[in-house]
Amino acid sequence: MKPDTVSGNRALDLEEPLLFELGRPGRTGVDLPDAPKVASRLGGLDREGSIGLAGVSEPEVVRHFVRLSRNNYSIDANLYPLGSCTMKHNPRLNEKMARLPGFGDVHPLQPESTVQGALELIHALGHWLKTITGMPAVAMPPAAGAHGELCGMMAIRAAHEAKGDTNRHRVLIPESAHGTNPATAAQCGFTVDPIPGNERGRIDLAAVKAKLGPDVAGIMLTNPNTLGLFENEVIEVAQAIHSVGGYFYADGANFNAIVGKARPGDMGVDAIHINLHKTFSTPHGGGGPGSGPVCFSAALAPYAPLPMVIEQKGRFHLIEHRGGKNEPGEKSFGRMRTFNGQMGMFVRALSYMMSHGADGLRQVAEDAVLSANYIMASCAADMTSPYPGPCMHEALFDDRFLEGTGVTTLDFAKAMIDEGYHPMTVYFPLVVHGAMLTEPTETESKESVDRFIHVLRTLAKKAKSGDAAFFKNAPRYSPRRRVDETTAARNPVLRWTPPAPKAQAAE
Amino acid sequence: MAERRYTKDHEWIELNGAIGTVGITNHAQEQLGDIVFVELPAGGKKLTKGGEAAVVESVKAASEVFAPVSGEVVESNPEVSKNPALVNQAAEAGGWFFKIKVANPKEVSELMDAATYKKFVETQH
Numbered sequence: 001m002k003p004d005t006v007s008g009n010r011a012l013d014l015e016e017p018l019l020f021e022l023g024r025p026g027r028t029g030v031d032l033p034d035a036p037k038v039a040s041r042l043g044g045l046d047r048e049g050s051i052g053l054a055g056v057s058e059p060e061v062v063r064h065f066v067r068l069s070r071n072n073y074s075i076d077a078n079l080y081p082l083g084s085c086t087m088k089h090n091p092r093l094n095e096k097m098a099r100l101p102g103f104g105d106v107h108p109l110q111p112e113s114t115v116q117g118a119l120e121l122i123h124a125l126g127h128w129l130k131t132i133t134g135m136p137a138v139a140m141p142p143a144a145g146a147h148g149e150l151c152g153m154m155a156i157r158a159a160h161e162a163k164g165d166t167n168r169h170r171v172l173i174p175e176s177a178h179g180t181n182p183a184t185a186a187q188c189g190f191t192v193d194p195i196p197g198n199e200r201g202r203i204d205l206a207a208v209k210a211k212l213g214p215d216v217a218g219i220m221l222t223n224p225n226t227l228g229l230f231e232n233e234v235i236e237v238a239q240a241i242h243s244v245g246g247y248f249y250a251d252g253a254n255f256n257a258i259v260g261k262a263r264p265g266d267m268g269v270d271a272i273h274i275n276l277h278k279t280f281s282t283p284h285g286g287g288g289p290g291s292g293p294v295c296f297s298a299a300l301a302p303y304a305p306l307p308m309v310i311e312q313k314g315r316f317h318l319i320e321h322r323g324g325k326n327e328p329g330e331k332s333f334g335r336m337r338t339f340n341g342q343m344g345m346f347v348r349a350l351s352y353m354m355s356h357g358a359d360g361l362r363q364v365a366e367d368a369v370l371s372a373n374y375i376m377a378s379c380a381a382d383m384t385s386p387y388p389g390p391c392m393h394e395a396l397f398d399d400r401f402l403e404g405t406g407v408t409t410l411d412f413a414k415a416m417i418d419e420g421y422h423p424m425t426v427y428f429p430l431v432v433h434g435a436m437l438t439e440p441t442e443t444e445s446k447e448s449v450d451r452f453i454h455v456l457r458t459l460a461k462k463a464k465s466g467d468a469a470f471f472k473n474a475p476r477y478s479p480r481r482r483v484d485e486t487t488a489a490r491n492p493v494l495r496w497t498p499p500a501p502k503a504q505a506a507e
Numbered sequence: 508m509a510e511r512r513y514t515k516d517h518e519w520i521e522l523n524g525a526i527g528t529v530g531i532t533n534h535a536q537e538q539l540g541d542i543v544f545v546e547l548p549a550g551g552k553k554l555t556k557g558g559e560a561a562v563v564e565s566v567k568a569a570s571e572v573f574a575p576v577s578g579e580v581v582e583s584n585p586e587v588s589k590n591p592a593l594v595n596q597a598a599e600a601g602g603w604f605f606k607i608k609v610a611n612p613k614e615v616s617e618l619m620d621a622a623t624y625k626k627f628v629e630t631q632h
Contacts, residue, residue, distance in 0.1 A: 427567050485566045489543035490591065 013479065016067045019054045020496045029058035052498070071479050073422045075283055079444055079452055083394045083425035083437025084178065084226065086256045086278035093355055094281055094348035103347045108339040112318060118343060119316035123309045125350040129274055129295055132361065134265030137301035139294045139308065140341040145253055148273025148292030149184040149220070151305055151336060155271055155296060156218050156247045157188055158303040158333040165245070168217035172241070174203045176227055176429045181220040181251060190217055197431060201227045201387035205236055212244045222251035223267065224258065226429040227387060228372065228394030228437070238268025247271065247300065255279045256441070257369055257393035260362030270297040276342075280349035291345035302331040307340045367442035368393040371449055375438060378453045382460035386432045393441070399434025401460055406468035409434035412459060414474040414482055419455045511599075512575070512615050513624035519599060520575045520607075522615050530603040531563065531572060531594065534628050539565035542591045547583035547605055554578060554607065556614055561604050563594070576614040578607040 002008070008015040040046055056064070073080070080087035098104060106118050126138040139155075142148040153171075160168050171185040174195045182192040193211055198204040203221060219241045223231040231237070238248045250264050250272040256279045264272045276291040277283065284290075296304055306329050307320045318340060319328045356364065369392050376385060376395035384400040385391075399409045413423035413436070425437040440449055463471060475482060511521045517535035520527045536542065544564040554560050554574035561572040583605040587593050594602040609615060619627060 430568060486541035486543060489541075489564075489566060 012070075014067045014070075015479075016064065018496055019056065019061075019064055020052075020498070022064060023054060023056035023060050025050075025055045027055035027057055029056070029061065075443070078420060078422070079440065079448055080283070080422050081424045081438045081440055081452070082422060083228070083396070083439040084253060084428070085283065085425070086253075086275070086393075086439060086441055087283040087443075088256070088278075088281055088441040089443040090281045090283065090348075091352060091355065094351045097351040098344045098347040100347075103343060106343060108343075112316070116316055119309050119318060121350060122340065122343075122346055123311055123316055125346050125353075126293070126309065128350065128353050129293055132259055132263065133269075133272060133274070133295040134263030135269070135272070135295040136265075136298050137296040137304055139296065139304040140346070141305055141307065141335075141337050141339070142273060142292040142294055143337060143342065144277070144290030145251075145273055145275045145292045146180040146184060147336075148275075148294045149180055149249070149251065150187060151292075151294045152249045152271035152273060152296075152300075153184050153188040153190070153218075153220075154305070154333050154336065155294075155300045155303040156249065157190075158331070159247065159300055160217060162303070162331060168215055168246070170211075170213070170216045172208060172211055172216060172219040174221060174225065176201075176225055176431045177220065177222060178226060178251060178253060181222075185220065195219075197227075201225070201229045202231050202233065203237060205233045205240070208237055209240050212240060212246075214244060216241070216244055216246045218247040218249055218270070220249045220251060222254055223264075224254045224392035224394075226254075226437070227432065228254075228257075228391040228396045228439075229387060230257075230392055234267045242268065253278065254393065257365055259365045260358060261365050264295070265297065270300050271295070276345050276349040280352040282345060282348050289342045289345060291342040291349070293341065303333050306332050306335045308332075309340065364442050365393075368440075371440040371442060371444060372438070374446075374449055375440060375453055375456075379456050379460070382457045382464075386435075394437055394439045396429075396432065397436040397438065398432050399436075402434065402463055405463045405466070407463040407471045409436055411468075411471035411474065412436070412463065415459050415462075415471050416455065417475040418477050419459070421452065421455065511621060512618035513621065513627075514573070514575045514618055515627065516573050518572060518575045520615060520618065522609060522612065525608055525612075526581060527576065527578070527607050527609045527615060528603050529560070529575060529605055529607055531598055532624070533598045536595050536598040536602075539563065539570065540567045541565055542594045545587050545591045545594060545604070547588060548580045550580050550582050552580045554580060563591075572604065574607070575618060576607065576609050576611070578610045581606040581608050 003010040075087045075089060102117050106115050112119065122140055126140060129138050130136060139151055142151045169191055170193050171190040172193050172195050173181050173185065174197060176197055185192050195207050195211065196204050219237065221231065221237060223234050225231055241248050247270040248268055250269040252272045252274045255274055259279055271294055273292045273294045276293065307318050308329060310317050310319055310328055321329065322332055323329045353361065372393050372395045373390050376389050376391055382401065383397045385396055386398045402408065402412065409426050413426050416423045427435055428437060429435055509521050509523050511519050513519050513532060517532045518529060519532050520529050542563055542565045546562040548554065548560055554577060556574055556577045558574050559571045560574040563570050563572055584603050587602055587604060596602065
């Protein structure tokens, strides 16, 4: 609600215009001498008009972005229940380690002999990843989760091609999958064959078996799946896909639920990406890069991408090119990006792992699952879940409890903004009507989760009491009221245009 | 007027001679919410029954629209491309997607009639 102050500010809440609406044209933060006059070498392609930079001084720029940043919601401010994203606390120890000059200031083109410590760290992190997944090989380059998927599927394609098996064009993917799974398969040239779920929210094993054939390249499955449920027939799925010569790609986005408890290698997985920026803190890459290393089974290990770090006689080497017969990287599918991954993320992830230890990582998964189940059970009287618990690290609600109230999932989410919470993931998974995918993570104390549950239950009761207008008007306390998403999508305004110039008086 | 037939994927088709008019059902547009973008097949494109024919994007999600029958696209609806809101306003009238020269009319008669589709929708949540 607009405050009745003269300035439009509300004490510490400062109303902020666009950068272009601040200052005035031509104002600048630096005083530079005019550039020397030189003949243009642009061959007539010179810019004709002004490029229209905002005319602001340094303090105006600093204040602009500081003010905007105060409207930002973050895990450092409050619970962030965004399902599928694992928004957990980022321990400050990670940041301290990542900023050590030996890690923070290294350059990827430095000679090997000068970055032995960095290479050793990558090697050690790879060892941890192989150990917790129970898989023999790891590729560190992928830049994030979807890039990891691409890496895994490229290895699967390379493995089939190495056998001269070029007719495998079909990849099986459950209907509840993350959208990146079918996108990755399509990007690799495969066609996507969707697999329905069963009445328990798990993949339909009979449907998998019915879709098998000599043209199946593999399956992409998330475990726990996007409904927050453990795929208890995962071993049977692996056996089925292997029986026709296909490979099993696992999407590791939900690894936080099982880290230290169950190993993908034991489930028959051939490739799995690990979102270091989810499971091992730095959620959403801390706004910076993500990191999605991929662990491989023995069957796919030879096809892993370059570069890779190996240890020989206590020294660490970066293998950059395909080796000769029986040498490292001999059958690698090649290089998928320039350098060997995100060094800063590697340091943070290893710092997280080593400070937690094996027992700590196991407790992470246990507490994350406990928190989600606590939310699901506590809200059961007022909200509805499409599948009965227990769940894994995510509590999934549908919109049956809102039926007949006139309140939608979106309205409910907007009301949560007024309560100071980032809404959960809504309308995903697509297979659940009005889905609300809620992931508290192990970060939250019981008191914090209790406060959150109290808000959810109170809002649910309010919706059922018939006060739809309250929800339709939400959010009321945010700097901007509800965004008109429809008009924004139909008629997007993608750039600021200066107001029409006023008639200039002679200066 | 020719009879309308419906698919489980919530498309409708109305056959006039050899030409079928295809759109998404009113139920489908209600489920999608405000539609903001529609991608239609170009005239001359050959479609296979059950294959992807069009894409419809709403504020909630992007969804594929499948060909209810096999055949060749004769024309698509330029009004829908210009004004996607038309699908919300008149999904089963002016908001049609494309016209298709039906390869096998039997494929049309095999689809659900209005009463069967109505019952089918009631079983969905």
